[in-house]
Each structure stands twice: as C-alpha cells, then as structure tokens.
Amino acid sequence: MSVETHGASDLAHHFDSYEQQKESATLGMWTFLVTEILFFGGLFAAYSLYRSLYPEAFRAASHTLDIRLGALNTAVLIGSSLTMALAVRGGQIGKPKVTFGMLLATLALGSTFLGVKAIEYADKFHHHHVPGALFHFEGPDAVHAQLFFSLYFGMTGLHALHMIIGVAILAGMLRPALRGAWTPRNHNFLEGMGLYWHFVDLVWIFLFPLLYLIGRHH
Amino acid sequence: MTHTQNSAAPAPHVMPVSTYLLVFLALMCGTALTVAAAYVDLGWANNAVALAIAIAKSTLVVLYFMHVKENTRLIPAVIFSGLFMLLILFVNLLADYGTRGWLGVEGR
Amino acid sequence: MTTSPNPAPSLEAPRTHYLNAAYGLRSWLFTRDHKRIALLYLVSVSVFFALGGLMAVLIRMELATPDGDLFQPDIYNRLFTMHGVLMIFFFLIPGIPAVLGNFLIPLMIGAKDLAFPRINLLSWYLYTAGGLFTLWALLHGGVDTGWTFYTPLSTNYVNTSVLTVGVGIFIAGFSSILTGLNFVITIHRMRAPGLTWFRLPLFVWGHYATSIIQILGTPVIAITILMIAAERTLHIGFFDPKLGGDPVLFQHLFWFYSHPAVYIMILPAMGVVSELVATFARKPIFGYRFVAFASIGIAVLGFLVWGHHMFVAGESIYAGVVFSVLSMLVAVPSAIKVFNWTATLYKGSISWDTPMLYALGFIGLFTIGGLTGVMLATLGIDAHVHDTYFIIAHFHYIMVGGAIMGYLGGLHFWWPKITGRLYPVFWSKLSALVIFIGFNVTFFPQFILGYLGMPRRYHSYPPEFQVLNVMSSAGATVLGLGYLMPLVYFVWSMRYGPRATANPWGATGLEWQTTSPPPVENFTVRPVVTAPPYTYASAPAGKEAADVG
Amino acid sequence: MPNIPSSPLLPEQASDVARSVDHLMLFALSGLVIFSALIAALVLVFMIRYRRTHEGQVGEDIYETNPKSHVLEIVWSVIPLGLLLILFGWGTRVFFEQNRPPAGAAQYWVTGRQWMWKIQHPNGRREINELHVPMGQAVQLRMISEDVIHDFFVPAFRVHVDVLPTRYTTYWFKANRTGEFHLFCGQYCGTEHSKMVGKVVVMEPRAYEAWLANEPAAGAVPAVASGEQLFVAKSCNTCHRPDSSARAPVLNGLFGTQVTLQDGTKVTANEDYVRESILNPGAKIVQGYQPVMPTFKGQVTEEELIQLVNYVKTLKAPDGGAAEARK
Ligand code: HEA
Ligand code: HEA
Numbered sequence A: 001m002s003v004e005t006h007g008a009s010d011l012a013h014h015f016d017s018y019e020q021q022k023e024s025a026t027l028g029m030w031t032f033l034v035t036e037i038l039f040f041g042g043l044f045a046a047y048s049l050y051r052s053l054y055p056e057a058f059r060a061a062s063h064t065l066d067i068r069l070g071a072l073n074t075a076v077l078i079g080s081s082l083t084m085a086l087a088v089r090g091g092q093i094g095k096p097k098v099t100f101g102m103l104l105a106t107l108a109l110g111s112t113f114l115g116v117k118a119i120e121y122a123d124k125f126h127h128h129h130v131p132g133a134l135f136h137f138e139g140p141d142a143v144h145a146q147l148f149f150s151l152y153f154g155m156t157g158l159h160a161l162h163m164i165i166g167v168a169i170l171a172g173m174l175r176p177a178l179r180g181a182w183t184p185r186n187h188n189f190l191e192g193m194g195l196y197w198h199f200v201d202l203v204w205i206f207l208f209p210l211l212y213l214i215g216r217h218h
Numbered sequence B: 001m002t003h004t005q006n007s008a009a010p011a012p013h014v015m016p017v018s019t020y021l022l023v024f025l026a027l028m029c030g031t032a033l034t035v036a037a038a039y040v041d042l043g044w045a046n047n048a049v050a051l052a053i054a055i056a057k058s059t060l061v062v063l064y065f066m067h068v069k070e071n072t073r074l075i076p077a078v079i080f081s082g083l084f085m086l087l088i089l090f091v092n093l094l095a096d097y098g099t100r101g102w103l104g105v106e107g108r
Numbered sequence C: 001m002t003t004s005p006n007p008a009p010s011l012e013a014p015r016t017h018y019l020n021a022a023y024g025l026r027s028w029l030f031t032r033d034h035k036r037i038a039l040l041y042l043v044s045v046s047v048f049f050a051l052g053g054l055m056a057v058l059i060r061m062e063l064a065t066p067d068g069d070l071f072q073p074d075i076y077n078r079l080f081t082m083h084g085v086l087m088i089f090f091f092l093i094p095g096i097p098a099v100l101g102n103f104l105i106p107l108m109i110g111a112k113d114l115a116f117p118r119i120n121l122l123s124w125y126l127y128t129a130g131g132l133f134t135l136w137a138l139l140h141g142g143v144d145t146g147w148t149f150y151t152p153l154s155t156n157y158v159n160t161s162v163l164t165v166g167v168g169i170f171i172a173g174f175s176s177i178l179t180g181l182n183f184v185i186t187i188h189r190m191r192a193p194g195l196t197w198f199r200l201p202l203f204v205w206g207h208y209a210t211s212i213i214q215i216l217g218t219p220v221i222a223i224t225i226l227m228i229a230a231e232r233t234l235h236i237g238f239f240d241p242k243l244g245g246d247p248v249l250f251q252h253l254f255w256f257y258s259h260p261a262v263y264i265m266i267l268p269a270m271g272v273v274s275e276l277v278a279t280f281a282r283k284p285i286f287g288y289r290f291v292a293f294a295s296i297g298i299a300v301l302g303f304l305v306w307g308h309h310m311f312v313a314g315e316s317i318y319a320g321v322v323f324s325v326l327s328m329l330v331a332v333p334s335a336i337k338v339f340n341w342t343a344t345l346y347k348g349s350i351s352w353d354t355p356m357l358y359a360l361g362f363i364g365l366f367t368i369g370g371l372t373g374v375m376l377a378t379l380g381i382d383a384h385v386h387d388t389y390f391i392i393a394h395f396h397y398i399m400v401g402g403a404i405m406g407y408l409g410g411l412h413f414w415w416p417k418i419t420g421r422l423y424p425v426f427w428s429k430l431s432a433l434v435i436f437i438g439f440n441v442t443f444f445p446q447f448i449l450g451y452l453g454m455p456r457r458y459h460s461y462p463p464e465f466q467v468l469n470v471m472s473s474a475g476a477t478v479l480g481l482g483y484l485m486p487l488v489y490f491v492w493s494m495r496y497g498p499r500a501t502a503n504p505w506g507a508t509g510l511e512w513q514t515t516s517p518p519p520v521e522n523f524t525v526r527p528v529v530t531a532p533p534y535t536y537a538s539a540p541a542g543k544e545a546a547d548v549g
Numbered sequence D: 001m002p003n004i005p006s007s008p009l010l011p012e013q014a015s016d017v018a019r020s021v022d023h024l025m026l027f028a029l030s031g032l033v034i035f036s037a038l039i040a041a042l043v044l045v046f047m048i049r050y051r052r053t054h055e056g057q058v059g060e061d062i063y064e065t066n067p068k069s070h071v072l073e074i075v076w077s078v079i080p081l082g083l084l085l086i087l088f089g090w091g092t093r094v095f096f097e098q099n100r101p102p103a104g105a106a107q108y109w110v111t112g113r114q115w116m117w118k119i120q121h122p123n124g125r126r127e128i129n130e131l132h133v134p135m136g137q138a139v140q141l142r143m144i145s146e147d148v149i150h151d152f153f154v155p156a157f158r159v160h161v162d163v164l165p166t167r168y169t170t171y172w173f174k175a176n177r178t179g180e181f182h183l184f185c186g187q188y189c190g191t192e193h194s195k196m197v198g199k200v201v202v203m204e205p206r207a208y209e210a211w212l213a214n215e216p217a218a219g220a221v222p223a224v225a226s227g228e229q230l231f232v233a234k235s236c237n238t239c240h241r242p243d244s245s246a247r248a249p250v251l252n253g254l255f256g257t258q259v260t261l262q263d264g265t266k267v268t269a270n271e272d273y274v275r276e277s278i279l280n281p282g283a284k285i286v287q288g289y290q291p292v293m294p295t296f297k298g299q300v301t302e303e304e305l306i307q308l309v310n311y312v313k314t315l316k317a318p319d320g321g322a323a324e325a326r327k
C-alpha cells in the first residue's frame, strides 16, 4: 500500500519505527491481495460450476482459442514477474538504475501481454464469438458455448483491467525510480507494487490452463 | 509489540539473482509441461494435472518472487484464510449442485 | 487496563483538541485524523438512516390499509427496495465500524491513528460517492428489485436504475473492504506496549472479527454486481436462463456475502454491548476469552451457512440439510455471548445509566431475533414462513432491536468522549424506553402476520391481516418519535451540554485515559498497558453524574 | 372469499403436513419463550439485586475466583447445542415430509408468469389463478415459470416452493378438509407481485368430478393444442417416428429409462430431461446419434412444452419392454 509520509521524513508520524511501518505495509498489501483472490473467486466459482455442468460445450468453445498466443502470453507474463522481482531487489540493495531498468522491462512486457490480448479479442470479434446479439457459434450447444465466452471475457477482461492499472502505475513509477525514491530503508511502495504484479501473474497462471487447455487431446 | 528503536532500519533480506533466475526457469518449464500434458489423454486426470502444475507454479511465485519465504508467519495465515473462504465457496456450491436429483423429486 | 503513566498525563480538558485544532470545511474534508473521519461518517450515516426511515414510514402508511390505495405498486416496490438498500449498505454495514470503530480503535489500543490514515479518508469518499450514486438513482426513480436483486428479474425484466444502484453498492463495498483492512492491520501492528491480544477490549475483538468478514466477503458481492452489470448492459450471460445461465447461482453468490454481512452488522454491536455491560457492572466480562473467541467463531461459521436463504429456492434438499445444521451451529457462539453477559451482571455493581438501558434492550431483543433466526434455520418451519412477515420481524428484531440499540448505546456511552459534552439524562432514558416500546409494537405483530401467511413485499393484502398491520404502523410512529429524541438532544448537547471530564463513567479502557475530547495525537504520553481489561478492583472508582435534566 | 383463519394466531390447517409444521413450530416456540424469559428474568433480577448502592463500589470478579466457571460455560454451550440439534433433526424430518410426494399422487402442472398462475389438471382441464382439487387425494404440482422466479405458497399447507424458469420444481399436498385457501406468489417477481394471488379450492371428490365434467365457458382459459397435435405441428414426427429410418431415437418407451449420452454418462429421462432435449438438444446428445435436432427455444411456450412432455410420457413401448423398443 501507499506509504504514509509526513514532512521530510519517510517515517509516517503515527508509526514508531520503520519496521512497524514496513510490516504494516506488507500485511496491508497482502490483505488487499486476499480480497482480490475472492474477487476473482466469484468468477472462478461460476466457471467451475458451468464447466462441470456443460463439459462438451466448454471444450468445443475452448478449442477456438489460440493456444500459441495463450502460451506466449504466459511466458511474457512470467518474464515480467522476473523483471519485477529484480526491480524490487534493486530497491532492496539501493540501486536506482537497476530498479529503473527493470521497471521499464516490466512495463514493456506488460504492454506486450496487453497487445497480444488485444489481437485475441479482435479475433473473437471477427468470428462473432463475443456474447451478445451478434454471437454465433457452430456447434451442437451454442447456448452454453456462449456461456464459456461470457466467462472467458469476464475473467480475461478483469485480468486485463488489472494489467492496465498495473502498467499505468509502473509508468508513474519510472521517474521516482530514477530519482532513487526507494531506499533499502523504505521501499514499501515498490515492494507493494511488486506483490500486486506477481498476483496478476498468478491469476494468469490459473486462467491459462482453465481457458485454453480444456480437453485438447480430443 | 514493542517498537522502541526509532531509527534502526530493518535490513531487508536480499535474495541472490540466481534464485530469481532459477524460479523463472522452473516457471517456464512448468508452462511447457502444462501445454504438453494437455495433449496427452489422461482421462479425468488431465484437469488434476493442469491444476497441480498451476498450484506448484504459484507456490514458487508466492514463496520467492513475493518473498513469503522470508516473511512472518502471519502472511501465510492471511493467504490461507483467503483460500479457505474460496474453498468454502466451492465446496458448498458443490453440496448444492452435486446432490441435485438425489431425492428423485424434480427441483430438489 | 491500567496505565503506568510515566509522568502522569494531565486529564484536564485540553485547550486544543482534535475538534478545535483547525477550523473550516477544508480541515474536515482533507483530514486524516481518524476521529474527524469518524464524525464525517456519523453525519453521512445519519442522513442515510433518516432517508431509509422516511421510506419505512411511507411503507407503514401504505400497509395501514389492505387495498394498496396510497401508492401505485411500482412506487411501493421502489420504497421497500430503497429502504433495504439504504439501511443495509449505507447505514448499518458502515454504521458502527466506521463511526464508533473508527473513532475508538486507535484510542483503545493506544495508537496515534489507524495504520493507513489516507486510506481511511479514501474509504469515506468512496462511501460518499457510492451514496451519491444511490441517491442519484433515487431521484431517477430508484430500483424495484428488492434489496436482494434476484435474477432474472433484475437483469431482464425491470427497467429501473439497477445499474446505478449497483455501482453505488459496488463503490461502497470497496469502502467497506478498506475500512476492514485498515482495522486488521491497525490491530495487528499498532497496539501499545503491553497490550497483548487478551488484553484487548472486547469491542476491538468484535471489530477484528467484523473486519475479517468485510475483507473476505465483500469482494464476492463486488464481482457479482459486475456480473449483473455485464449481463444487463452487454448481454454477457452469467445467470440469465435464456443465455444458458442459472439464476440460482446468483443467489448463491449473493448470499455468500450477504449472510456474513449480517454479522458485519451485529458483531460490532456485540462489541459495544460487551463494553457497556462491563463498565456499568464494574467488573470483568464473565469468560473474556470465550466471548472473544465467540466473535471469531461467528465470523468464520457465518461463511458456511448462506444456503439457509435458499431452502425453497430450488436448492438441493441435501444442501438444505447441510446449511440447516451449520446455521444451528452458528447460534452457539451467539448463545455463549448472551449467557456470558448475563453472568457478568451477577454480583456486579450495576448502574442504570442510559447506555446500560440500551444494552439491556439489545440483549432482550437480540435473543428474540436470534431465536427466531434459529426457527428459520429449521427446514420444516422455514418452508412455511420463508418470505413472509416472519422474516421481516426476525431481521428487524436483530437489526433494529439489536444492532441499532447497540449503536445508540455506544453513542450514548462515548458521546462525552467524542464531543466532550454531556447530554440530558432524563431525555436519554426516556428515549431508550420509547424506542423499546415503539419497536416491539411495530415488529411483534409481524411475527404473527408471518405465521398466518402474509407474504412480504406485498403492496396490498387480504383484509383479514389488517388489524395486526395497523398495530405495526402505529408502533412505527412511536418508534420514529423515539429516534428523533436522541437526534435533538445530541445536537443540543454539542452546544449547551455541560462539559464532560476525561472519564465520566469511571470506566477502564485506554480511551478513558486521555482527555475528552482527545488531543489530535490521541495521547500526550504513550500509554503502556500492564493489566487485563476491565480490572475494576484496582481502578480509580468514582463517577461523576452525567446530570443535567 | 377464502375462509378467515379460525384462530387469530394460526392459519388454517388443511393438510397433515400443516399439522406437523405446527407441532414443530410449537416446540420451537416453547424453546424461544423459555429462553427469552429466562434471560429477561435473570437480567432484571441481577439489575435490581446488584444495583449499585454507593459510588466507588465495584463488581466482584466471580470468573477467575470460581473454578466452576468453565463448567458453567460448557453447560450453556452444550445444552443449546443439544436442543438445536433436536430442532434440526425434527425440522429436517418435516421438510422431507413437505417435499417428498407419496407414490400415486395426481399430476398437475403449474405455469407461473408475471403475474398469473396457469394450472392444468391431469385430464387436461386448465384454469387460471385457481386450483380445484379433490380432498384426500395427494396432489403433485410440477411447476415452471415463463419469465422470472415465482413461488407457490399456500399458507394452509405450510409450504413454499419456488417456481424457476430453468427447470421443473415440485410441490405436493394432500388436503384433508374442504374449503378455499389463499394461494400467494411467495417470491418477489416485479410490479404486480402482490396481485399474483389466487385460491386453492378443495372439494369433496364427488364435487370435484362434477366440476371437472362441467366444461368451462368457452374462452375463459385460452386453449393450448394437445401434445399429439403439437408433435405433428412442430414436425417432431418427421424424425421421431417409430418407423422412421432411425435418424433420431424412437421416443416410445423413453420416459423413465436411463439414457446413455455421447460421453458415456447416463441420465434419467424425466420431465426436465425431455424439456431440455426440446429446448437445447445439443446439451445432452444421445449416444449413437448426430446432433442434428434443431432447437425449439422460442418456438414453443412453456405450456406447449408441458403438452409435449406429457405426450412423450404417454408414448408406451409397443410391446412392454422399453429397452428393446428403443434399440
Ligand atoms: C444483523 C442481522 C442478522 C443476524 C445477526 C441474523 C442472525 C441469524 N439469522 Fe437472519 N436474517 C437477516 C439478518 C440477520 N440474521 C436478514 C436481513 C434476513 C432476510 C434477508 C432477506 O431475505 O431480505 C435474514 C433471514 C434469515 C433466514 C432466511 C429466512 C428466509 O428467507 O426464508 C434464516 C434462515 O435460517 C436466518 C437465520 C438466522 C440465524 C440462525 C441467525 C443466528 O446468527 C442467530 C443466533 C442468535 C441466537 C440463537 C440468540 C442468542 C441465544 C440465546 C439467547 C441462547 C439460547 C439459544 C438456544 C437455546 C439456541 N435469517
Ligand atoms: C438496518 C436495517 C433496517 C432498519 C433500521 C429498518 C427500519 C425499519 N423498517 Fe425495514 N427493512 C430492512 C432493513 C431495515 N429496516 C430490509 C433489509 C428490508 C427488506 C427490503 C426488501 O424486501 O427488499 C426491510 C423491509 C421492511 C418492511 C417490509 C416491506 C415489505 O416487505 O413489503 C417493513 C414493513 O413494515 C419495514 C419497516 C421498518 C420500520 C417501521 C423501521 C423503523 O425502525 C424505522 C424507524 C426510523 C424512522 C421512522 C426514522 C427516524 C427519523 C429520524 C432519524 C429523523 C428524520 C429527520 C430528518 C430528515 C431531519 N422494513
């Protein structure tokens, strides 16, 4: 979470020590991420339920997704997690240049992910696989295939939204990074951002097999 | 809960870069493995394998990238409380949808 | 909880305190002081209560006659929907935590502020923004789906402002999450030296349990609202049967949050009552640890029982059985609390001050509300009284008779601390009595109506139900008058009330170890705790009569 | 007008189940009264007995000093728990009674829509917002909604059951006295929810027969084509003919059997299954067939579906054995 700064000191007035401040920030960020787990959890629950009710429709609909793009994006995102971790490390050891470079790399990889996602979405529009009035699906159970696409767009859309927010924050962090805003003593904001970014990666680690890899062996 | 030392900064635990690289490699291998496993017919186990790999991958991310390995025990407790609630959501949904029709009365 | 004051802090009413440290609208709207934010909440929460109350009055006016002659059905449906939405999401859920919890938790644990003061202010802005969305929707005709928003009615069949209100609730939900998060971190990380977990006041335990629910439950309603919004505007189906979805899944997701949410509303009130009972009986709570763990028990078990709202909704009968037995279990920690409070009174030194009267009202009415909840959890009974006035009576007993009694009791208890002023004793005791009587006359007849089979959300009803309905409407008038009284004398006291000392009730607890009103930084000397809470035997006894009228 | 409740505190009891519910309620109520009175009494007695008499007086901490405190706490946790489990067990028994229709119940159909009830008798007779039934006969309603969720609620029978748009739900009762009883919609369903009311008329079996024989005035209830007519009109018969060249499964003798689906799972061919097969044939495909059946979603109303389902139910296997007929 954000650091409560007060005056020139980077120890907020209501904390007694840096340690207390750091522990509060870490715990706060984790608690926030737990709410995110449950936020996505509602969609995962709906997904699991409908998939278990209509396995065939889900399999058919899933086969229209491009597994290569999905895998590529997974790799991109994992790479961005690595760079993000290194950016945080840069803060820990007080190397602003490292932090800056790694944040930039993370930003680039995150944007790549979003670009690939945009290509995939465009393809869905093209094939009328977007739920709604224009939806069209060749297959025995189009209704429930549509349900799959609802969940596909719901889950990846929410994930992408998190990515966009993350990218925006990263962009805003570049200048402070160069200025050396994060020191070994207090890099709570950087650390918090790292946690957020890794969390978004985690969600994708689950989304990828759940959405793209259903019954591929058929 | 005493916080007396006012200026002493906590020395951050710094993991070596090599650790991060190893984790990264493991995650990439995991991804390749999931894709490969999806093309092998394992019956019901396909889902289980995919999930198991995803869980293993996320454990790595949580422990190393997210530094939980070095944090206080409280953090895992927080994470598990969230996962526990998620589990409750799934299990109780299953309790409903999984037992529909057992009575042989429609709508029950 | 005694402090070992290093140099004894002065408890004279201070020259500058948090209220007069700065003046002007800006100093309030940009404050990061938890005490001021609490007062911001107090004002906004009261506005929504008054609005919700106004709607309740209109509902009762309509129901005084069986014919549905006052409003069109459309209007009536909007009335009860907006009544439910405002009262639940904008009054009672933020109510005690955001007002009393916000003000008191840092004081009670000897901290200067919450862990994240800016996020605390952000919570208030989010709450207000959510409220404004809802008011805006209200001006555009409101919603008529019932506060439960069941699909497919809410997504496909009504053309009222479902989306706007949904957005309002969504935003307010984030406010609730952030408040809970702030509390949890604060309680974990900011306690004064010596203040171990089992030295925390039970009020703090109650709020800790509440925060757990806010953090773990609210996100699910948030995503559910998003799904509703997507389905309504973009026709992306999740629950719509026409699009292959299952409307019963919506009910599951809705109640996964909304059942635990009822404990968001009651746990803080229970915390208040624990403080009141201990203070006014001048002794430790009987079985402190039991009561503390009961709060956590309720919070956790509360997540397991949501299906009891769906016994007849097409849920599998076996799921019903599971949810029924789990609902029974959640009653046990509640029972523990009630019995432990009662036992605390035994051999106490009990004074009949106003807050205590409210606490007694809470215990009695919560017991009735809770025990009727247990009846509802009984499958065979719920199949009959589901969605009748029996339900309405059940939850008003808990929420109005229980939670609001607790809230008012807390306000009366901490008012001297919050404002540094005393309110008139006579009028405050009278208000407790009037509210108690008015409440019972309003809602007791509804139990009978419900068992007789009068369905809820009915704008007109068969004439044989009229007698009981008229009683209920008459009672609501008395109840409304009762609520007006504190409004009047609280406002009065802010200007004309006599000044309060630091500890007018002779209570333990760190919040009483600082001045009334407290200074901006809460304590002039950092408190150190050396004893469990409620150790009255060694406390400086003596209470100054809060006496004016 | 339906009868005014005989007692101001109890609605009329018109079935044995209603009596079971009342007994259960009485048990729970006595628990409520006992416990509320106990707590109220204790609180008041303590409040008076231990009133603060002088300033500076403090209460006595009996918890720490008395070793029996824990025992007390256990007692008041375990006793309520025991009582609760009894209540749970009893309530569950009654609930099964409320939900499990006896064998041989007469089959009625109920269609709910904003904001009326449409009812069909076993012999095809239809009525709106009224349900006439013979006394002493177990009646089973199979219910479906055309739009939102409704709920069938007759206080005299002490049961609510929601009426869903997705699948059939079941309501049953056996009236044990004649009379007219309120029928309410028990689930909020929009503007005229409070007008979605009607009555259940319980008659002597003779009177019911007479009532059935008495044709309703023409036009009183809009007509629906019979299942047999629909089967032809919607050209189901072009594929599902017993003598057809097996493009589609024969429906004779289907009802009640286990159907093997494409992926090897088995489902029972009940009303829900037949309805789904018509509305969404692709969802469950019978083993050995192609998914060529078109969906009839939006082309048949729920009431027509009821006729079709009823018709499919009547299609008996030509020579008894269901299984052979279908192979
Ligand atoms: C603050 C709010 C609040 C609280 C705390 C509760 C508490 C409980 N509620 Fe309630 N409830 C609501 C608010 C609340 N409820 C609302 C708003 C609705 C309607 C929603 C809607 O549809 O609009 C509702 C509806 C509702 C239903 C659904 C009814 C229906 O729609 O068909 C059920 C069913 O089980 C239920 C049960 C319970 C139970 C078992 C408890 C338990 O937690 C109660 C535990 C307390 C006690 C048991 C009392 C204390 C105990 C003793 C004094 C000791 C003696 C005890 C024993 C011997 C057991 N509630
Ligand atoms: C915290 C929650 C809460 C509170 C406090 C109340 C308070 C009241 N409620 Fe509410 N009620 C609900 C939550 C609540 N309700 C919910 C969730 C529903 C279900 C909605 C649904 O079905 O969707 C419901 C439904 C409901 C119904 C059923 C409607 C129906 O199903 O058709 C009725 C009927 O009598 C009713 C009555 C009342 C009354 C008389 C009060 C009284 O206690 C109110 C008394 C208050 C006042 C009279 C206002 C006091 C006046 C002031 C403070 C001064 C104002 C002055 C100025 C503006 C300066 N309520």
Ligand code: CUA
Residues within 6 Å of the ligand: D112, D113, D114, D115, D149, D150, D151, D185, D186, D187, D188, D189, D190, D193, D194, D196
């Ligand atoms: Cu139909 Cu209410």
Ligand SMILES: [Cu+2]
Residues within 6 Å of the ligand: C258, C259, C262, C305, C306, C308, C309
């Ligand atoms: Cu509940």
